[in-house]
Amino acid sequence: MSKLKIAVQKSGRLNEDSMKILKDIGISIDNGKDQLKASARNFPLEIFYLRNGDIPQYLKDGVVDVAIIGENVLIEKGNDIKVAEKLGFSSCKVSVAVPKGATYNSVKDLEGKRIATSYPNTVNQFLDKNKVSAKLHIINGSVEIAPNIGLADAIVDIVSSGSTLFKNGLKEVEVILKSEAVLAVSPKISAENQKLLEKIQFRIQSVLKGQNSKYVLLNAPNHKLNDIINILPGMKSPTVLPLAEAGWSSVHSVIDKNQFWEVIDELKANGAQGILVCPIEKMVI
Ligand SMILES: Nc1ncnc2c1ncn2[C@@H]1O[C@H](COP(=O)(O)OP(=O)(O)OP(=O)(O)O)[C@@H](O)[C@H]1O
Ligand SMILES: O=P(O)(O)OC[C@H]1O[C@H](OP(=O)(O)OP(=O)(O)O)[C@H](O)[C@@H]1O
Ligand SMILES: [Mg+2]
Numbered sequence: 001m002s003k004l005k006i007a008v009q010k011s012g013r014l015n016e017d018s019m020k021i022l023k024d025i026g027i028s029i030d031n032g033k034d035q036l037k038a039s040a041r042n043f044p045l046e047i048f049y050l051r052n053g054d055i056p057q058y059l060k061d062g063v064v065d066v067a068i069i070g071e072n073v074l075i076e077k078g079n080d081i082k083v084a085e086k087l088g089f090s091s092c093k094v095s096v097a098v099p100k101g102a103t104y105n106s107v108k109d110l111e112g113k114r115i116a117t118s119y120p121n122t123v124n125q126f127l128d129k130n131k132v133s134a135k136l137h138i139i140n141g142s143v144e145i146a147p148n149i150g151l152a153d154a155i156v157d158i159v160s161s162g163s164t165l166f167k168n169g170l171k172e173v174e175v176i177l178k179s180e181a182v183l184a185v186s187p188k189i190s191a192e193n194q195k196l197l198e199k200i201q202f203r204i205q206s207v208l209k210g211q212n213s214k215y216v217l218l219n220a221p222n223h224k225l226n227d228i229i230n231i232l233p234g235m236k237s238p239t240v241l242p243l244a245e246a247g248w249s250s251v252h253s254v255i256d257k258n259q260f261w262e263v264i265d266e267l268k269a270n271g272a273q274g275i276l277v278c279p280i281e282k283m284v285i
Helices: 015-024 052-061 071-077 120-129 163-167 191-211 222-231 260-269
Strands: 004-009 037-039 045-050 066-070 082-086 092-099 114-117 135-138 154-159 170-179 181-185 213-221 239-242 248-256 273-279
Touching (some): 004 015, 004 191, 045 052, 052 066, 052 071, 066 071, 071 120, 071 181, 082 191, 114 120, 120 135, 120 170, 154 163, 154 170, 181 191, 213 222, 213 260, 222 248
Parallel strands (some): 114 154
Antiparallel strands (some): 066 181, 092 170, 213 248, 239 248
16 A cells, blocks of 8 residues: 655754644654655654755655645746645744845845855746845855845845844845645655655644634623624534523634634623633544
């Protein structure tokens, strides 16, 4: 029987969340990450532990069928590789930064400048689009130090909290792209393994929908039920159960996790009491 081959980052920022998502979709893995390859015990799946930066080539060559990878790396190295699913972790930007004291009004200010980066293709595309020419210094890490040591006038690198820029006396002046971890698919995946991928994708979607939703329970006086039901944007329509105390009901609904704080005051104003908000592990619609 065919097995789906998935690449995950061996170590680094994506590793922990990648392993967690595999666990959340019920995959249990035979051996730990000291091995470069492992098998799932309960699904036809082989896991390859690789460097993030090497993964696009493995996908292109069909050595692996799918991978959990930073979208920024796919954009840099894997132009014909499709994204099957955005995974909602490792959110970051790829940005241009210059020394805090430098004058910067527009992208034209990069004309003729030296830019240090680990993302040359991304930078060249950005410069071409803006009809600006600059000289690239390609370095693999600690890019933010380049302006301080006189190696570059500007940098293009990953920005998340902005603290690395701040500590190195730099300011973000352009956001070239936004990225998060994605499930990427090899153009060479077989029809058989595509079916396995669909099963994995269905499970991932259930986990992600669960993570983005909350189960809300509350008590409401019966004469306010209609108002409260109208406030709660449920999956279908909320469940309403009578309480032991006459004239009161319990209302259960699933709502988007971000919507809860928006409707809480309205719920209270309409007489809702004993409001409970619970996490959802998985959600199948
Ligand atoms: N500060 C950050 N905040 C959020 N996400 C980040 C941050 N830095 C990197 N990422 C994301 O995590 C991915 C992996 O970053 P990490 O630094 O672990 O690996 P790497 O050194 O780029 O890759 P490799 O596995 O090839 O050594 C990046 O490609 C990016 O998508
Ligand atoms: O905006 P911030 O929250 O400060 O994050 C940005 C920093 O994080 C990444 O580096 P990382 O820590 O992964 O080190 P690396 O360069 O060794 O990969 C990235 O290359 C930036 O330097
Ligand atoms: Mg890094």
